[in-house]
Amino acid sequence: MIWLGNVSKRYGKVGRPAVDGLQLKVEPGEIFGFLGPNGAGKTTTIKMLTGIIRPDEGEVEVDGVSMRENPLDGKRRIGYVPDNPEAVMRLTGLEYFRFIADVYGVAEEEREERLPKLLHRFGMEEAVDMLMQDYSRGMKQKTWVIASLLHDPPVWILDEPMVGLDPWASARLKEEMKSRSTAGKTVFFSTHVLEVAERLCDRVAILREGQLVATGRVEDLKRGDGDQVADRETLEAYFLELTGS
Numbered sequence: 098m099i100w101l102g103n104v105s106k107r108y109g110k111v112g113r114p115a116v117d118g119l120q121l122k123v124e125p126g127e128i129f130g131f132l133g134p135n136g137a138g139k140t141t142t143i144k145m146l147t148g149i150i151r152p153d154e155g156e157v158e159v160d161g162v163s164m165r166e167n168p169l170d171g172k173r174r175i176g177y178v179p180d181n182p183e184a185v186m187r188l189t190g191l192e193y194f195r196f197i198a199d200v201y202g203v204a205e206e207e208r209e210e211r212l213p214k215l216l217h218r219f220g221m222e223e224a225v226d227m228l229m230q231d232y233s234r235g236m237k238q239k240t241w242v243i244a245s246l247l248h249d250p251p252v253w254i255l256d257e258p259m260v261g262l263d264p265w266a267s268a269r270l271k272e273e274m275k276s277r278s279t280a281g282k283t284v285f286f287s288t289h290v291l292e293v294a295e296r297l298c299d300r301v302a303i304l305r306e307g308q309l310v311a312t313g314r315v316e317d318l319k320r321g322d323g324d325q326v327a328d329r330e331t332l333e334a335y336f337l338e339l340t341g342s
């Protein structure tokens with residue numbers, strides 16, 4: 098479960114807030130797509146969700162834990178894939194996975210069970226002994242994906258996870274998202290790929306200039322209601338309508 102209670106964040110002293118009074122709840126078992134144009138505030142929201150930055154106002158809860166009151170406990174419940182998977186350390190993939198498993202206190206038998214399955218799923222068995230600094234963009238991305246799942250978190254948060262992945266890896270990532278949601282875990286991801294959001298998500302939210310302009314099931318948003326019945330063909334059509342200037 099993810100809960101954002103009236104969350105706001107402003108970077109400078111002037112100008113509009115990057116995120117402005119965001120109210121959102123994502124239930125366990127949901128795959129939730131977080132959409133919006135460049136600069137809408139998606140990454141800022143994700144950084145508040147994951148405890149990387151603090152909101153100026155409002156509350157964030159992850160899996161029932163307040164990120165303000167118990168940030169460490171909250172962070173343990175999250176698997177996070179950032180939008181810019183830089184490999185800053187001179188480590189092999191395997192060394193990095195061991196390091197992350199240590200950080201999260203993953204027991205030896207659990208990592209022995211999970212890591213080979215994840216390496217196989219994302220085709221990283223051979224690359225695991227290479228230095229991460231020599232990885233391609235997609236290999237770095239897959240490394241972050243695998244690392245984010247080693248502690249089997251109840252909440253998985255991914256910022257633009259499809260970027261840099263080949264079609265094969267992207268398909269595997271989507272399968273992983275589905276299987277985690279079927280297991281009752283929460284999956285929350287930002288994307289610009291609206292076709293993926295349309296096919297994969299139980300619900301989506303559309304953010305514009307830091308504010309939510311729509312939340313709901315894709316089918317309902319496309320159909321509209323009341324005076325707004327529109328029967329749009331695609332989520333893209335609705336997105337362009339809502340976020341156009």
Ligand SMILES: Nc1ncnc2c1ncn2[C@@H]1O[C@H](COP(=O)(O)OP(=O)(O)OP(=O)(O)O)[C@@H](O)[C@H]1O
Binds near residue numbers: 115138141
């Ligand atoms: N560290 C920062 N300092 C100052 N302003 C920032 C900082 N990070 C983001 N912003 C501003 O906050 C706003 C929201 O940015 P954010 O990165 O959250 O958007 P986004 O929806 O993730 O965009 P994109 O789709 O381009 O990745 C933008 O106006 C951006 O310039």
